[in-house]
Amino acid sequence: MTTDIASDPLVSAIRARIPAVRLLTEPIDREGYRLDETSYLRAGLPRAVALPTTTQEVVELVRIAAELRVPIVPRGAGTGLSGGAAGIDGALTIAFTAMDRIIEIDRENLVAVVQPGVINAHLKEAVAAQGLFYPPDPASFETCSIGGNLGTNAGGLCCVKYGQTRDSVLSLEVVMADGTIIRTGGRNLKDVAGYSLTHLFIGSQGTLAITTEATLKLRPAPPPRLTMLAFFATLESAGAAVAGLAAAGLSPVTLELLDQFPIAAADDMNDLGLDRTAAAMLMIESDMPGVAATAELEMAEAVCRTAGATDCVRAADTQEADWLRQARRAAHYALERLGEVRMEDVGVPRSRVPEMLRAIESIAARHDVRIGTFGHAGDGNLHPDLVFERGDPTAEAKTEAVKKDLYRAALDLGGTVTGEHGIGSTRREWLEIQRGPDAVRVMRAIKAALDPLGILNPGRVL
Ligand SMILES: Cc1cc2nc3c(=O)[nH]c(=O)nc-3n(C[C@H](O)[C@H](O)[C@H](O)COP(=O)(O)OP(=O)(O)OC[C@H]3O[C@@H](n4cnc5c(N)ncnc54)[C@H](O)[C@@H]3O)c2cc1C
Missing domain, CATH: 3.40.462.10 (FAD-linked oxidases, C-terminal domain)
Known part of the structure; x- marks a missing residue:
């Protein structure tokens, strides 16, 4: 993308409407957001990279992108192994590294409320200091973010006993493709009101909505192993x-x-x-x-x-x-x-x-x-x-x-082409082979209903 940054309508709109948001526009800065850990991929260079600190800033970024029909790539720590957070030429990457607050640790309900940029290991440490345990444990736990773990439904070393990321999530706050904010659940361990949107969004790799907050299940800390x-x-x-x-x-x-x-x-x-x-x-x-x-x-x-x-x-x-x-x-x-x-x-x-x-x-x-x-x-x-x-x-x-x-x-052997890294952009042609055309048609219908302009991480998963 060779757009002159000074006259780029996306950059101008973001600077005018959300002046406080950190925005990377220099090619050398954007270059760091081209790839995730799938470093051999051929990926695009983001047109700009925004680092919001609040949900409201994310809402405004999404509204601007929707108005200008600019694709958005949500990005956590960029440790993904399926190209899900890799750059797209001409797109806005929203990186969540600056939304990294642990908002609350609620001991009574065994719940933590976090922003998506919190690093998995930091959450584990914070809850361990209170005698609690957050199980999801990707091998990359010292570098990957909770938002990315939700985006991929990350697994790891202790899924065999405690399940994947989705088994430790009670609720999400997400920004939809038109800028609407919704909450998908609460602190109730049992809650069957309506469809489980929480589980629909987990693992959707930023293609259906953008996670801005998560309410996670904790457990009492187990003994040393x-x-x-x-x-x-x-x-x-x-x-x-x-x-x-x-x-x-x-x-x-x-x-x-x-x-x-x-x-x-x-x-x-x-x-x-x-x-x-x-x-x-x-x-x-x-x-x-x-x-x-x-x-x-x-x-x-x-x-x-x-x-x-x-x-x-x-x-x-x-x-x-x-x-x-x-x-x-x-x-x-x-x-x-x-x-x-x-x-x-x-x-x-x-x-x-x-x-x-x-x-x-x-x-x-x-x-x-x-x-x-x-x-x-x-x-x-x-x-x-x-x-x-x-x-x-x-x-x-x-x-x-x-x-x-x-x-x-x-x-x-009755297996899957991806256990935990996701379809992303590296395995797309295998989704239909594994799931079948009817299942993929249903997925496309959901995508079209939630993101009619197709701006959320296009070309990933589907
Ligand atoms: C050495 C190594 C070991 C690993 N071990 C494991 C392992 O044991 N288990 C495992 O599952 N994975 C593992 N991974 C892969 C990777 O760490 C995980 O997929 C992790 O969940 C990615 O987190 P991230 O913050 O880096 O996300 P990113 O790579 O930045 O993004 C991952 C996906 O989530 C989406 N996303 C990110 N943030 C948001 C958001 N706020 N809203 C919506 N979508 C969002 C992105 O668009 C992308 O599709 C490993 C990687 C490495 C390099």
């Missing part, structure tokens, strides 16, 4: 253990998997002394009270050994457990030290994890691509990371071919 690592000589035995743990009715707070490539990468980065000869490792944690935690890990160990675990070791103390958890969270960055990484996000029913692991292995061999797989195995959600030499000219074509085979394999 007990942590175990189980090592396996084959991927299949690790997969069998995952299926076995589900079949045994165990619901550990964490059930994560790393295959050999990320084990070695994480070990190199963190010097943890992991068994690098193992084909796979499971990280299993319990946050049950007292002896129940020990009992849960003993039962988990028995299942792992039956499935063929070669070794099971416990973290010596909470400090060591924290190091291990951090190493798991950083698995993607550990692989990024070795090349250019493209992260995928397939999901399958838990009983089919062994088959999905086998499929990933054979897809990697067939396309001659190094794939390190890790992820939330307890949810059946795996992240095959494709690792290329930097500057490899075949990376793009190979990624497309591998993606196609990965998605086909996941769907054939």
Whole structure:
């Protein structure tokens, strides 16, 4: 977009009508909002980037954009992995980094009210100081925002026990595409008045409405976790253990998997002394009270050994457990030290994890691509990371071919092309293949009803 900023009607209208709002117009400033963490995407340069601090400023920004028919890209911290917050040429990016207040922590009702720019880890810390717990726990929790977590219905390491982001939300305040503000719920644990708009907006990736406030469910803080690592000589035995743990009715707070490539990468980065000869490792944690935690890990160990675990070791103390958890969270960055990484996000029913692991292995061999797989195995959600030499000219074509085979394999196993990162702009053509034309027609009807001008994050999801 080469519009002269001084005469750009969007910029002039924002400066005239909301002079207090911070507005980035210099190309060098806007450049930082071109991409999210899907850095290999070809994305557009926003025409301007606004950083509002209040809901009223968001309302006015949306009204101006609607009047001028300018598309809007809502953006949290930009850690997304599906291109949902990536820039669109000529669009206004509304970044929520300056709307980062924890408005209230209501102990009586176990509720927190927050602005969307609050970083997940900051909320966790604030509620922990009051003996409370906010469960949603994406591996990126130290950098991603609550607004982005709502936008993607983020998952993470403890979904296996506490569910995805949507399971911790009571109500949203959102700005609709015409600037109307609505509230979708309240502080009631039970509330079935009308359609659940809260759940419609969560995961909609900024295509239906813009979240300006969220009322979130808290829990009393659980005890510190007990942590175990189980090592396996084959991927299949690790997969069998995952299926076995589900079949045994165990619901550990964490059930994560790393295959050999990320084990070695994480070990190199963190010097943890992991068994690098193992084909796979499971990280299993319990946050049950007292002896129940020990009992849960003993039962988990028995299942792992039956499935063929070669070794099971416990973290010596909470400090060591924290190091291990951090190493798991950083698995993607550990692989990024070795090349250019493209992260995928397939999901399958838990009983089919062994088959999905086998499929990933054979897809990697067939396309001659190094794939390190890790992820939330307890949810059946795996992240095959494709690792290329930097500057490899075949990376793009190979990624497309591998993606196609990965998605086909996941769907054939009754799974999904995205467990938690979203359709965004990277998986759009797969939505209809997975959901079918009738379901997509209903989605389009909802989009058309709520955003008739099509200005909210166009080209994402649908
Ligand atoms: C190393 C690493 C590990 C990760 N681990 C996980 C994981 O374990 N689980 C997981 O689910 N994800 C994970 N992610 C992906 C990412 O962190 C999540 O998708 C996260 O929810 C994005 O939050 P964000 O604030 O960065 O949002 P952004 O990337 O800025 O935006 C995400 C989406 O939400 C929309 N959005 C943002 N704010 C608003 C708003 N106020 N109103 C409406 N729409 C909005 C955007 O338009 C976009 O579509 C990981 C990413 C990295 C880099």
